[in-house]
Amino acid sequence: MTATLFRLPSGSVVDGWHVLRELGNGGFAVVYLVEKNGKPHALKVARHREASGDDKQTHARMVREATTLLMLDHPNIIRHRGYGYAETGNMYVALEYVDGWTLAEWKERKHPTIHEILRVFVKLASALSYMHERGVLHRDLKLVNVLIRKSDGEPIIIDFGCATYSMAEDLTEEGLPPGTERFRAPEQFKFLREHKNEHRARYAFRVADEIFAFGVMLYELLADPRPAEHRPRIALNNPMMPPPPVRAVNPRIPLVLSELVERILSRDPSKRPVDTDALRRELEEHLEHSGAEYMVPAHAPSEQWPSEPSGVGGPSVVPSNGPTPPKRATKTLAAGAALVMALTAAVTFWRVSGDVASQILDHSAPPMTSPLDMSLPSPAPMALLPATDAGQKEGSTVKMPTPEVLIQGRPTRVRNKVSAAECAALSLVAALAAGCPSSQIRPESFTCPDGAVRAMVNDLHWRRFDQFILTLDDRHDGDDQIWFTPGSDVVGVVPKVKGLNRRQYEVAPPGTRFYGKVYYLSDKMGRADGPALVVRYDRVKLPGQDEQPICFVVEGRSYGFKDGRVLASNTNGGTVVDRWP
Structure with a gap:
């Protein structure tokens, strides 16, 4: 087989699936919008093995994904519609087509109340509990891998390319299983540190890891008014330092809910809910006893982009990078970042965020270590995460918006010129935007x-x-x-x-x-x-x-x-x- 990039042209037919257009592609597969019997579907087709950079396992990964989906049938989990092989020998999996927003896009476009967010997460916890009872672990839960269907507001867990199940063959040759770094549980980094010289050591992904990733999603929806916007964010999985309570970042969040999120994100796995069914029950209790404080939007509309006008936006099978920010300067970004950083230790390094909006139904999330070196350092205290497409483009003459910091609880604009003492007092986000010469952005050691x-x-x-x-x-x-x-x-x-x-x-x-x-x-x-x-x-x-x-x-x-x-x-x-x- 030659190492040519496989593409299905529009109008081609694969086992009766009529290809309409390509939706996206990644390292292991290409996803197409297809039609059969007058209904839309998504077709995920494995790339040629040589083209994937993983010549032995591309096919095996697709077989595992198909097998996993055949084991599941739940209203909040993406459903398979068949599988087979294209004429070139590439395996495909057909999936239901979901016209929806990613969790982050839904938050920004619909301005849900805290009660509505909890309702969605109760259903996600129920779907995970169903999945775990059958021995399936998703292993790549994140905001872009959950869609909110536009027609009925139901959440759908998607992209099982990183999933595994009981007795499945281990396809990972690295220390950690595939996944997205920002959503990894802290104990994974601890494992790498303790076994950095044992190149055959493999981390055993557990339900506790899945619960932590669930907590990261919930934290971000409650704490961040614009979670789909690509910009620096604090790391939530530092093994030594937990993130600030979500209520400290967003005072609208009820204290009891903030405490639950804090437990879900505990550095100690034993302090998290024992399993996803227990997690579901706790969230349901919050819903049952929720009062007026749960019936308000998680963030004031003024902190978010305007809601999407009715009828705007076509079917969304590939998550976008979020709504385009308005050209006006926003007042809450630096202020919120400054508040968070004032509650935590000084920021030293940036870590590379893996939660970039990826093609839906296309896993391609690589393990975080190489066979040559498994020594991934633990995240620096409250590290900021660089996000793709954030800030200005190179060569742009547009000035960064003037940041704000909180002084005695009141937002105050940073002057065009700041002294060295003022720079030292600013958060990293505000300091960078203010032009402080000592601010540093650097990648951690990477594999x-x-x-x-x-x-x-x-x-x-x-x-x-x-x-x-x-x-x-x-x-x-x-x-x-x-x-x-x-x-x-x-x-x-x-x-x-x-x-x-x-x-x-x-x-x-x-x-x-x-x-x-x-x-x-x-x-x-x-x-x-x-x-x-x-x-x-x-x-x-x-x-x-x-x-x-x-x-x-x-x-x-x-x-x-x-x-x-x-x-x-x-x-x-x-x-x-x-x-x-």
Whole structure:
């Protein structure tokens, strides 16, 4: 089988499923909107095994997903509609089509009351209890993997690509099972730390892990007025430091509910509800005894984007990145962040958030460690999570909105110029927006994406510490110095210039595209020449070939720092690594 990217063109037919259009794709599958007998469905088709970066397990993962779905039949769990093989031999799973919003989008568009949020989570807990009774663990619960159906407001758990069941074969070659880092229970990081030198050690995912992820979803809906917006957020799974109580972040939340969420997110798994049925019962009790304080929206409408007008928005099978924020500056973002940070320890590092809106029904969530190094450090105290597409785009002349901080409970605008003392008093979010020179955004040490080592060695023929030249952001000329926004995505490209070494022409020729994220290191990190730009690329596409997972890092000198952005050369050299630093 050749390593070509498999696509079904519109109008093609697979076992009677008429393909209308592609909805999305990931590392292991492509999802299509299809029609059969006049009804819409979703068709998830496995990619060619070589194209996935996981040449031995792509098919096995799809078989497991189909098997898992065949074991389940619940009104709040996505239902299968069949399975089979396309003409090319790629396995597919047909699923019901859900016209709905993700949990985060629903929160922003419908402004639900606390009572309505609890009603949804009671049904989710019931679905999880049903699932767990049958030995099934989802393992990737997050806001984009729950849809709220528009027609009746019912929540639907989707995307079982990471799921497992009793007696299932272990497909994971890494220390942790597949999943999204922000929703991992703290004990997973503790396991990695304790077994960092045991490369055969595998974490056994449990119901307690699922309950923690459930708690993260509930916390975010109660605490965040705009959970679909991609921006920095505090880490909720630091093994040593719990997040602030949700009531401290949002005073509208009743104390007893805040205490329940605090228990669900306990660092000690034994203090969480014993199982998801017990969790369901506790949530139901809150509903039964809820008073007037539960009948108000979780956040004031002024803190959220306007509700979606009636009739706006078509069927949603692939979660969007949330509603487009208005161009006006919002007053609550920095104020809320400042309040949270005032309640917690000082922020030091950013961690990479995995909760980016992914294609629905397409798992592609990689394990967080590589075979070469299982030592993932525990999250730094109250780390902030960088979110994709957050803030300004590189090269933009639009100024960041003037932030606010809380002084004696009242929002106060930060002046255009702030002193060093004032910078020290601000939260990281506010300090960055205010242009404080000592603020730092940096990635933690990271390990390779799933399959990256194999892809780099076997398919790309790269060697560790190979160095390649590329234009870091293909939206700008390679000869320019441009402003990079930490936390944003960039696509780099190998330029068609003279001077590339022979090896690069052979294994990363002109036209090769690198996909990654921007960071920087401040001058407090041992850089004598000022803040240093860091770009981490985790995917690559050579001309005429499919995308492959990689580990490639660019470190470059910066020439300026302003409004949280870094000025640096757009052409630089990078290095093939198996982790960084």
